[in-house]
Amino acid sequence: VDNTPNDGSANVILPEVNVTTARLKIKCADNVFFDINDANFTIQPSGNNNCAITNITAGTTSACNDADNTYTQQVTVTYNDAPPTGNLVVNGQAFALSSSPQTVTLVGLNSDGNAVNVTASFSDNFACSLTSNSLFTAPIACRQEVCTTNNSEDTPIAITSVGTPMITSSMEINQDGTITSVKVKNLVGEHTWMEDLTVTLTSPTGTVITLFSNICNDLDNFNLNFDDAGSTGGSNIPCPPTGGGTYKPSSGTFASFNDQTATGTWILTVSDRAGADGGSLNGWSLEICTFNETASNEECSEEANASINNNITSDTYHSSVSITSNGTVGASANVIFKAGTSITLTDGFHAVGGSAFTAQIAACANAIAQTETAASQRSTPVKSSIDISKDINPIMTDLKVYPNPFINQTTVAYDLGETTEVTIRLLDLSGREIERVLPTTTRDAGQHQLQIDANQLTAGMYLLHLQTKDAVLTKRIVVQR
Numbered sequence: 001v002d003n004t005p006n007d008g009s010a011n012v013i014l015p016e017v018n019v020t021t022a023r024l025k026i027k028c029a030d031n032v033f034f035d036i037n038d039a040n041f042t043i044q045p046s047g048n049n050n051c052a053i054t055n056i057t058a059g060t061t062s063a064c065n066d067a068d069n070t071y072t073q074q075v076t077v078t079y080n081d082a083p084p085t086g087n088l089v090v091n092g093q094a095f096a097l098s099s100s101p102q103t104v105t106l107v108g109l110n111s112d113g114n115a116v117n118v119t120a121s122f123s124d125n126f127a128c129s130l131t132s133n134s135l136f137t138a139p140i141a142c143r144q145e146v147c148t149t150n151n152s153e154d155t156p157i158a159i160t161s162v163g164t165p166m167i168t169s170s171m172e173i174n175q176d177g178t179i180t181s182v183k184v185k186n187l188v189g190e191h192t193w194m195e196d197l198t199v200t201l202t203s204p205t206g207t208v209i210t211l212f213s214n215i216c217n218d219l220d221n222f223n224l225n226f227d228d229a230g231s232t233g234g235s236n237i238p239c240p241p242t243g244g245g246t247y248k249p250s251s252g253t254f255a256s257f258n259d260q261t262a263t264g265t266w267i268l269t270v271s272d273r274a275g276a277d278g279g280s281l282n283g284w285s286l287e288i289c290t291f292n293e294t295a296s297n298e299e300c301s302e303e304a305n306a307s308i309n310n311n312i313t314s315d316t317y318h319s320s321v322s323i324t325s326n327g328t329v330g331a332s333a334n335v336i337f338k339a340g341t342s343i344t345l346t347d348g349f350h351a352v353g354g355s356a357f358t359a360q361i362a363a364c365a366n367a368i369a370q371t372e373t374a375a376s377q378r379s380t381p382v383k384s385s386i387d388i389s390k391d392i393n394p395i396m397t398d399l400k401v402y403p404n405p406f407i408n409q410t411t412v413a414y415d416l417g418e419t420t421e422v423t424i425r426l427l428d429l430s431g432r433e434i435e436r437v438l439p440t441t442t443r444d445a446g447q448h449q450l451q452i453d454a455n456q457l458t459a460g461m462y463l464l465h466l467q468t469k470d471a472v473l474t475k476r477i478v479v480q481r
Contacts, residue, residue: 003029050081051128053120058135059103064111064142069291071111071139076103077120079128086124094123113140113461114405114478140340140461146428147289147458148175149185152268159191159270161278166271169281173204175262175432177290182254184211184226185287189270191279193218194241198271201249204264209252214273216241221279228254262288308337329355336360341476344399347417359472361463399466405478410452412437412464418445420468426452427463434462454479 004010021040059074075090078101087094088102095104109116115137121129150171157167184201191197198213211226216239224237225246233248270281302308306319309327317323318338326348329335334356337343343359351357400413412424424438437452452464459481466473 051079051083051122051125052081053077053079053128053130055101056118056120056130056132056135058118061136061139064139066142069111069141070108073106073109073116073136074103075106075118075120075135076101078102079120083122083124083128086122088120089123089126090120091118097122109138111139111141113476114138114480141429145180145289145291145460146175146177146432147181147287148428148432148434149285149287151285152283155283156280159189159272159279159281161276163275164271164273165278166269167281168270169268169284171266171268171286173262173264173266173286173288175288175290177262178259179257179262179288180291181228181287181289182257183287184268185285187211187222187224187226187268187284189279189281190221191272191277192220193274193277194220194222194239196272196274196277197222198273200269200271202267202269203257203260204262204266205260207252207256207260209249209254209256212237212241212247212250215239215250226254262290306339325349328352329357331355342474344473359474361474361476399464399473399475401464401475401477404475405480406454407480408454410454410477411449412452413447413449414466414473415447416443416445416468419443422448423467424450425465425467427465429461429463437464452477 020042022043023040024037026035055078057076057078059076061074062072064071077088077090079088080100082088082097082100086097088097088104089095090104091106093104093106095102115134117131117133118135119129119131121127150173152169152171154169157169159165159167187199194216195214195218197215199211200208201211202208212222212224212234215235215237219240222241223244224241225244226233226249227246228248230247231245234250237247238245266286268281268284272278300318300320301315302317302319302323304319304321306317306323308317308323308325312325312327312329312333312335314333314335316336316338320340322342322344323337323339324344324346325337326346328349329351331352331354333352335351336358338360340361343361345359402411402413404410414422416422419442421440422438422443423436423440425433426435426437428434434457438450457479459479461476461478464475464477466475
């Protein structure tokens with residue numbers, strides 16, 4: 001209490017602490033004199049000091065909701081001596097108190113395939129809490145956002161100083177799904193008298209937005225990025241426009257491209273309204289994010305972690321998690337392996353000349369007893385095929401990625417049984433190559449390692465695809481931010 005009248009009594013608010021040696025200090029508001037009471041006293045928080053949350057367990061996990069990529073999760077919380085008022089709070093979601101053990105349903109959770117930590121407490125006594133790390137695993141996304149950055153391949157393009165030229169730079173995009181966001185990056189060029197220029201972007205469906213027009217008077221050259229979340233735009237772009245800043249389009253928004261298809265020809269147009277000044281468009285990049293539906297209705301035919309050995313007959317073998325095989329594919333057999341996470345061909349696997357063998361990362365819906373739910377195994381099919389024209393034996397005995405998930409960097413380790421050519425690619429879940437981690441290179445038999453730098457990658461799930469002339473291995477990796 002501050003500046004209370006000296007009338008012999010006052011109401012005070014004590015801190016929410018648990019202490020047995022508290023004292024009171026009373027001091028003159030306008031002088032240096034003070035006094036402290038002679039004996040300790042005890043302060044107890046308003047909540048019940050015997051409160052304890054003793055256990056948190058996971059219940060039913062729902063399937064991923066295709067509409068918004070979310071799921072629900074049941075959680076049971078066991079507690080003693082809960083506060084008489086307030087709510088039970090689980091991961092920020094509040095529930096009316098009932099009785100212990102209390103089962104609640106968390107809603108609107110993001111399907112990302114990651115382990116989830118759960119913290120339970122009480123709104124009227126947050127000190128009474130418990131955290132259970134990695135209590136359950138979220139389903140893999142059924143609506144996966146995939147972002148790619150595509151660089152112009154036809155630049156530089158000259159802008160003549162004669163007449164009023166108009167140049168176009170075209171970019172062919174092949175990306176599944178519907179657009180969720182678009183950005184123009186690294187738009188760089190040279191031109192004297194910037195006020196002459198207008199730059200537009202046209203989508204494959206014909207939607208046009210203007211990035212900038214008639215800016216910066218007689219200043220020269222440009223180095224700009226454009227995003228709906230930019231700081232400003234149009235005539236407010238700082239001059240000279242060469243600092244690499246990010247700005248809004250001067251007319252229209254990138255959001256006008258949303259829900260359109262990304263696949264097709266994107267066109268960047270530069271119009272010069274006056275003669276005598278020229279220059280060039282030196283380059284530009286287009287970042288496109290799309291949502292891909294990744295649900296699978298095909299039923300699983302194998303156990304969650306299947307082992308397929310001996311003589312393998314013509315069929316499709318589909319597991320929700322993994323397939324391992326050291327069997328033999330006969331001369332006329334057509335064998336397809338599909339798994340939600342990985343396919344490993346171990347020592348002894350043999351595909352006879354004249355057979356056909358395909359390995360494919362693809363989800364399936366559980367038709368038999370599985371150790372993991374179908375919803376948690378959904379993914380976009382990514383196919384890696386080997387059409388067998390000669391006898392083959394796998395030369396890879398192992399493929400490891402650690403740590404996984406990771407933030408900035410991870411290590412890829414693999415073993416080779418003999419000298420062979422190796423290619424390692426990083427793919428998104430639609431199968432598009434993001435990075436050639438290891439260009440086709442001859443490697444000796446033995447153990448090998450390399451690093452993957454994720455600083456330029458967005459958070460999400462990717463596929464690490466290792467291929468030799470005779471075999472393929474694929475691992476899922478997760479980048480976190």
